[in-house]
């Protein structure tokens with residue numbers, strides 16, 4: 001497919017080299033995998049509803065639960081997550097193989113299988129809690145269930161954001177406090193200048209599973225922390241790591257996690273309202289179900305949420321890219337020179353096989369981060385502005 005292996009060395013100054021055919025192929029496969037995975041999940045829900053199998057699953061759940069409603073809901077969720085896993089397993093395995101094909105993975109088949117089981121279990125636990133809560137509100141307050149369920153979900157968002165770094169992440173990866181004193185000192189200095197404090201910096205043992213590098217800000221309140229992959233700590237200079245730390249600190253300073261929870265709360269409000277309308281329509285007009293509390297209508301509820309998130313994905317990605325640009329600007333205003341920011345970005349792109357210049361359409365639909373070429377260009381433009389004295393000092 002690709003045909004321009006040779007074009008990169010002769011590129012003009014200031015214009016980033018085009019992505020190699022290998023990089024483009026890897027990202028194309030990943031995108032298609034993501035789309036296929038989503039469509040398969042939707043297809044399962046549609047099939048369950050269209051064939052009426054969801055009612056059979058419900059009857060089976062009641063049978064296993066000895067007619068106890070709460071237990072039957074759990075069995076139903078259990079069967080649904082098993083079905084979902086079976087349907088998606090082929091693609092999951094293919095994704096695992098792709099990472100190896102492109103030399104990006106250290107994950108052994110056994111650990112992959114273990115992670116799959118763990119992921120399914122976590123999904124089952126969280127899914128059961130959410131679904132039980134939804135049907136509990138439906139039974140106790142049928143008129144305003146969607147409003148009350150929404151309020152409970154918002155509380156849970158905050159709760160999960162708080163416990164994720166201390167409960168969920170460690171199920172899949174090992175973490176330990178960062179030991180590099182020099183880096184810790186740099187972070188303290190950066191934080192002091194920002195007039196803020198991050199509770200901790202943790203080393204994330206990503207290398208056991210992946211050859212990619214990454215960093216993140218996670219948690220809320222006391223669990224708020226910056227995590228840095230060991231794959232990053234190994235191969236990047238202290239200046240480059242400082243630039244990445246400063247980017248994560250930018251997310252903290254601009255309060256991106258609480259803001260994202262707020263956005264999510266707004267979307268979920270609309271989602272629950274829409275779900276209520278659609279469920280009533282399905283019951284009163286289409287006579288698909290006898291009543292709201294019939295949990296055979298769960299696939300319809302999930303379908304509403306899937307369609308809504310699909311429709312909102314471009315907007316949410318745009319919002320995320322806005323936040324990333326903000327964190328980037330924070331980063332290069334906080335460090336002495338943009339050089340380590342630029343070289344760090346380039347290293348990340350190389351190591352992770354990231355597309356530096358995806359097409360505009362791909363960026364708008366799929367990317368939660370601005371393309372690396374644009375991030376570098378923005379840093380360089382900012383630095384030029386600083387030199388000529390017309391600098392845009394204030395990060396918007």
Ligand SMILES: [Zn+2]
Pocket residue numbers: 247248251324327
């Ligand atoms: Zn970021």
